[in-house]
Amino acid sequence: MSDYLLETRGLTKEFKGFAAVQNVDLKIQRGTIHALIGPNGAGKTTVFNLLTKFLQPTRGTIFYDGVDITRDEPAQIARRGVVRSFQISATFGHMTALENVRVALQRRLGTSYHFWRAERSLRVLDDQAMDLLEQVDLGSFARTLAVEMPYGRKRALEIATTLALDPALMLLDEPTQGMGHEDVDRVAELIKRVAAKRTVAMVEHNLSVVEKLCDRITVLQRGEILAEGTYAEVSNDPRVLEAYVGVEA
Template sequence: MSTEFILETRGLTKEFKGFAAVQDVNLKILRGSIHALIGPNGAGKTTVFNLLTKFLQPTRGQILFDGQDISREEPAQIARRGVIRSFQISATFGHMTALENVRVALQRRLGTSFHFWRHERTLRQLDDEAMALLDQVDLGSYARTLAVEMPYGRKRALEIATTLALDPQLMLLDEPTQGMGHEDVDRVAELIKKVAASRTVAMVEHNLSVVEKLCDRITVLQRGQILTEGPYAEVSKDPRVLEAYVGVAA
C-alpha cells in the first residue's frame, strides 16, 4: 500500500502509573524524508521510538505503517515490515570483527540467525554483501578489525551498516551523534544523508546543527506532547522552542 506518509501515529499515549510520558502525539513522517524529533531531556523522544517499535506498549492510540495499523504487533513483526532502529548505547558485538557484525545482521534477514552449529565456511557466502555494506559506510578498511578496537564514531557507523543489512524502509536512529567529537559528527551526518537517499529516516538528535543540516521536517516535543512542527528555519524561530530549551521566554 502506497501512502504519502510512511508512518503515522494517532493519539499515541503512554502512561506509567498515571504519569503521561507521551500524550496524544499525532506524528506524520513523510516517505523519503529525514524527520527529526527534538526537545529537552525528558521530553519523551526515546519513549516515542520505543512505542513505534513496540519495546513499549501504548496505553492508547494507533500506529500506522504504510497505511496499515500495526498497533497490536510485536517488535519482531514490526522489524520484518522494515522498521529498524538503532539505540543510544553502542550495540555492536565487541569481540567480533566489523565484517562479522554485519554478517550476523545478514543472517537474521535470511532467517539463519540461530544456526550456530554451521561451519564458518557456510557463512562466507555473505561476505561479499557484508563488504559492500561496509564500503557503503566507509568502513571497508575496518573489515577485519574487532569492534571493541574501533574508534567510537566508526562503531556508530558500523551500527548503521548492520541496520542497513536488515534492508529497512524506515530507519529510526536514536542519538546517532551522541558523545562524538566534531570530526566524527560531520562524518556520521554525511553518512546519514547518504543512506537516506533511498529510504526514510527518523532520528532523535540533540545536536541542532546536525538537525539543521540534514532534516526536512522537525517535531519538537515537550513534556511528552508535540510543541510545534515544521522545517528548521521555521521551528528555530518559534519562541516556545527557545523557552522549552533554555527555560526563558524569547
C-alpha cells in the first residue's frame, strides 16, 4: 500500500487553449492535512474540481488509494470515500441542523432518494446525527434552522454533513472564508479534530490557519506547482514571496 492516498501525474486542464492547471504532480500522504495555496487565479479550486470529477482533465492521471480514477464520475468518487465542501455555504436553509445531517446519513439506509417516505422512518438516524453535531460543537443548534445559524456555525454544519458520509479523504475549499477571528479559530480547531482519523486536503487563503494546521503545503501559481514543503520551507521561498507580494528574490 502506498504512503499516498491521492496522487496526480501530469494533471492538466485546458479551456480553449488556456491551461488553467498544467502538469501538476500532487501527492497527498495518508493521515495528513495538506494545503493548496496560491494567489487568486492560481488554479486551486480547478484542481479540486478535477480531483472530484466536476471537471475532466485534458491530460494526466489521478490515482486514489492506488487505483486510477481519472475517468470516474463524481458519484463514483464520492462512493470511494472522497467528499468535498465548497466555497459557498451549501446547507438546506429551511431544515434544522439535525435534519441536514440526517439527510447525509440517509445513504446508509439505502433510502437516499425516497423523499416520499414518512419522516418517522428517519428517526432511527437521530442519535447518529446528534453525535455528529456534538462532534462539531453544534449540539445546541440541533433544532435551529440552518438559515438562522451564524455563518461560522453553518460551515461547521457542512463539516458535520461531510463527516456523515464517513470520508477517507475530505477536500475543504476555503473552509474559513468570510469568517471573523473567533469563528476562524473554532473551525480551525474543528478541522484539526476531525483530521485525527482521516486525510484532509484544503484550499485556504488564511496563512495563519495553514501554518497552524497543515503538515505539507503545495503552492500553485498560474496553474503550476511553484513550491512544496512544510510551512517554514515555503514561507521562506523567495519565489513564493514574489508570487504573493511582488517582491523579487
